[in-house]
Amino acid sequence: MALVDTKKMFQMAYQNGYAIGAFNVNNMEITQGIVSAVAKEKAPLILQISRGARSYASMSYLKAIIDVAVAENPDIPICMHLDHGDTFETCRQCVDDGFTSVMIDGSHLDFEDNIKLTKQVVDYAHDKGVVVEAELGKLGGIEEDVVGVSHDEVMSHLTNPDQAEEFIEKTGVDSLAVAIGTSHGAYKFKTAPKLAFDVVEDIQKRVPNYPLVMHGSSSVLKEFKDLINKYGGDMPDACGVPEDAITDASKMAVCKVNIDTDLRMALTAKIRQVFAEKPAEFDPRKYLGPARDAIEAMVVHKLKVLGCTGKAAECL
Numbered sequence: 001m002a003l004v005d006t007k008k009m010f011q012m013a014y015q016n017g018y019a020i021g022a023f024n025v026n027n028m029e030i031t032q033g034i035v036s037a038v039a040k041e042k043a044p045l046i047l048q049i050s051r052g053a054r055s056y057a058s059m060s061y062l063k064a065i066i067d068v069a070v071a072e073n074p075d076i077p078i079c080m081h082l083d084h085g086d087t088f089e090t091c092r093q094c095v096d097d098g099f100t101s102v103m104i105d106g107s108h109l110d111f112e113d114n115i116k117l118t119k120q121v122v123d124y125a126h127d128k129g130v131v132v133e134a135e136l137g138k139l140g141g142i143e144e145d146v147v148g149v150s151h152d153e154v155m156s157h158l159t160n161p162d163q164a165e166e167f168i169e170k171t172g173v174d175s176l177a178v179a180i181g182t183s184h185g186a187y188k189f190k191t192a193p194k195l196a197f198d199v200v201e202d203i204q205k206r207v208p209n210y211p212l213v214m215h216g217s218s219s220v221l222k223e224f225k226d227l228i229n230k231y232g233g234d235m236p237d238a239c240g241v242p243e244d245a246i247t248d249a250s251k252m253a254v255c256k257v258n259i260d261t262d263l264r265m266a267l268t269a270k271i272r273q274v275f276a277e278k279p280a281e282f283d284p285r286k287y288l289g290p291a292r293d294a295i296e297a298m299v300v301h302k303l304k305v306l307g308c309t310g311k312a313a314e315c316l
């Protein structure tokens with residue numbers, strides 16, 4: 001089957017209390033590791049491509065790799081999504097390049113400008129049958145000891161449910177990324193954050209059956225940080241978003257969960273291990289192969305956290 005959009009996935013995820021994993025891809029091994037995990041576990045999948053991934057690997061290579069994954073897995077619904085599109089022009093280009101979903105991230109703009117930009121992308125994308133994700137509020141933690149961000153600052157940037165309702169109505173956007181206390185990257189928090197589930201519940205009451213998205217949802221698993229450091233890395237202690245909080249969010253209106261950092265850490269830990277244990281190794285297949293397997297194992301684990309194992313068929 002061809003690439004799909006997220007409509008059916010989100011409908012099923014919302015209805016049945018799970019979330020779809022949106023995993024970032026930058027090359028063939030990462031894509032193969034993710035796809036082999038969902039094929040094994042029969043799970044629906046969102047493969048997302050950032051602007052950085054587009055410029056690193058080039059869109060034509062990434063699209064060709066994803067086309068092969070789609071052709072080889074007809075029983076798995078796969079969506080190709082633009083992660084954090086910054087301008088109308090980037091989104092337009094991605095719609096024209098064959099993406100089935102694009103994100104326009106106007107979260108840095110003021111409310112009215114975010115609405116205006118998002119609406120412009122929605123009008124263009126919907127006309128071509130492509131769905132759109134937008135963002136309202138700014139990511140961060142909600143604990144006082146968040147690395148680099150003050151508690152007050154973070155609390156004032158959580159998504160405002162009043163605004164979310166108005167934003168969804170005025171833009172017609174298909175899903176909304178909300179700031180509920182998550183944060184991007186490997187250095188999120190000093191202690192485990194408490195997510196603002198009251199914001200999710202409030203939006204859920206105002207706009208029933210509407211899919212929300214959680215960015216910055218890696219858990220920065222200690223086991224992988226320790227492996228990286230054991231084999232010569234230098235990653236400071238940090239907490240990510242606890243996996244039980246992700247499971248809880250997945251049972252609510254959160255239908256898409258973005259994970260990149262945990263995959264990067266799994267891949268890096270394995271490559272470092274091979275280099276440390278076999279310093280004479282210089283065949284890339286001997287370290288990229290195990291790294292690909294490490295990605296697969298991490299994604300199999302995440303699918304269980306999200307509750308979407310075995311859900312591919314109902315999303316087709």
Ligand code: G3H
Nearest residue numbers: 024050052053184260261
């Ligand atoms: O949210 C950002 C994703 O982790 C992608 O990161 O822009 O470095 O590709 P990137």
Ligand code: 13P
Nearest residue numbers: 185215216217218260261
């Ligand atoms: P992490 O850095 O927590 O993996 O978040 C990724 C993300 O939100 C991509 O859009």
Ligand code: ZN
Nearest residue numbers: 184215216258
């Ligand atoms: Zn993100």
